[in-house]
Amino acid sequence: MDNNEKLKQVFCQALGxxxxxxTDSLTYNTIEEWDSTAHMILVAELxxxxxxxxxxxxxxxxxxxxxxKEILAKYEVQF
Amino acid sequence: MKSNSNVSPLSGKSVLVTGATGEIGQAIVASxxxxxxxxxxNARDEDKLAPLLETWSGKVIPLIYDVTDERVVKEQxxxxxxxxxxxxxxxxxxxxxxAGVMFEAPITVSLMDKLKEQLNINFxxxxxxxxxxxxxxxxQRKGSIVNILSQVGExxxxxxxxxxxxxxxxxxxTVSLAKELAPVGIRVNGVAPxxxxxxMTKHYDQEKRDNVTQRIVMKRTGxxxxxxxxxxxxxxxxxxxxxxxxxxxxxxxxP
Numbered sequence: 001m002d003n004n005e006k007l008k009q010v011f012c013q014a015l016g017x018x019x020x021x022x023t024d025s026l027t028y029n030t031i032e033e034w035d036s037t038a039h040m041i042l043v044a045e046l047x048x049x050x051x052x053x054x055x056x057x058x059x060x061x062x063x064x065x066x067x068x069k070e071i072l073a074k075y076e077v078q079f
Numbered sequence: 080m081k082s083n084s085n086v087s088p089l090s091g092k093s094v095l096v097t098g099a100t101g102e103i104g105q106a107i108v109a110s111x112x113x114x115x116x117x118x119x120x121n122a123r124d125e126d127k128l129a130p131l132l133e134t135w136s137g138k139v140i141p142l143i144y145d146v147t148d149e150r151v152v153k154e155q156x157x158x159x160x161x162x163x164x165x166x167x168x169x170x171x172x173x174x175x176x177x178a179g180v181m182f183e184a185p186i187t188v189s190l191m192d193k194l195k196e197q198l199n200i201n202f203x204x205x206x207x208x209x210x211x212x213x214x215x216x217x218x219q220r221k222g223s224i225v226n227i228l229s230q231v232g233e234x235x236x237x238x239x240x241x242x243x244x245x246x247x248x249x250x251x252x253t254v255s256l257a258k259e260l261a262p263v264g265i266r267v268n269g270v271a272p273x274x275x276x277x278x279m280t281k282h283y284d285q286e287k288r289d290n291v292t293q294r295i296v297m298k299r300t301g302x303x304x305x306x307x308x309x310x311x312x313x314x315x316x317x318x319x320x321x322x323x324x325x326x327x328x329x330x331x332x333x334p
Contacts, residue, residue: 037262044217053157056210 003050003079007072010049011065014042024066050077087115088315091169095119095159097146097208098178100127102277103227106307107175112137114311117168119159121146121178138167146178146204156211163215170219173314174212176205176226176249181242181279194241201245206252213256213265220264225313226253227306228271230329250325257323266322268313273329275301297330 001009011022015033028034034042043059046052046068052075054062062068069079094111098104099120108131111118117138122128125143132139140162144151163170179201182193209224216222231239232246250269257267274280274291280300283291292300309328312318 040214040217040263041220044214047160047214048218053153053160 003072003077006049007046007065007069007079010045011042014038014045022065024064024069026065028063046072050075052077088317089172090115092172093117093119093159093163093168093170094173094175094314095121095142095171095208095212096175096177097121097204100124100131101177101279102303103272103275103306104177105131106303107177107310108135108139110304110307110311111173111175111314112139114315116173116314119162119171121155140168146208147199149207152204152207153211156215160215171212171215172219172222174208174216174222174224175310175314176208176224178204179227179246181239183238183242185238186240189241194244197241197245198248201242202248202252205249209252209256209267213260213263216265217263222260222265223314223318224253224256224260224265224267225310226250226267226269227310228253228269228325230271230273230327230332233271233325233327234332253325254323261322266313266318268318268322269325270306270309270313271325271327271329272306273301273327273332275303275306275328277303294333295330296333299330301328301330 008019008022012019015038017033028039043054047054050072058071062071073079089111094116096104096107096111096118099108100122108118108120112135117140119140119142120128121142121144123145128141128143132141142155144155146152159171162168180197182197205226212224226249228250229246231243232250235243253267253269260267273295292298306328309326313326
């Protein structure tokens, strides 16, 4: 499984949504499944899956799926 | 029917205890070990922690760092994140924010630097620890955070306004985070000791000590073990339906 597939799987599991909903433009707080509680679970799952520990500023900035990829790239996770 | 009475309640799980070399910290570490947990024992002074490691039986991982150093705290949690994967340690289940300082002074002679130091150690550091710990716990959808507060923060005490404020701030975070973290299975509680016999209270002379004891319904001062028992209760499943609670450990202190 490549990192794009892993990322998609994390979003599906953390938010409880279907894979076809996970697009780069999917945005925090625009669907009821991606609320503040789900965001915490999402961060926890991303850190676990990609073996990183994110800065608080990065967590605040992680407002879309595309942005999540950009942020993870800073931690040497390639997409 | 099989009995589970021999199963250690925190077996296969880990707990981080800050301020592990103080008397209350030592008692909390021992209590967690008796519940079967692996303990990340934090202290600033390696020389103080080293001899204690020999007295504890169980899995203790020393973490030498200053709780107020934000960058270092994050690095330590990164280490915990990696180490909790080991089978003899297990996922982080508990955080006990125990490290603290107390300075007594009337407001007219209170130094702002001492106020800031107490806020840093007693409130800001525990807050950062909760911020990082809850992310590790969220993966398990389970965890228990216990903050060591104080009856001084609950009731107030003349000459202790700065200390009381720092503990009251932590109480506010405790009850708020109990609500915020409940959806991800993390409980957040506080223990509010009264007069406990430790180095912090050693400077009390006999007259002051007698005066305090007279105001305690149980007519005795507390011991570090009294606090540790309350912490153990809140870490374990014995308190599975308790969150946002401040448990006094004060022998019923009457101000």
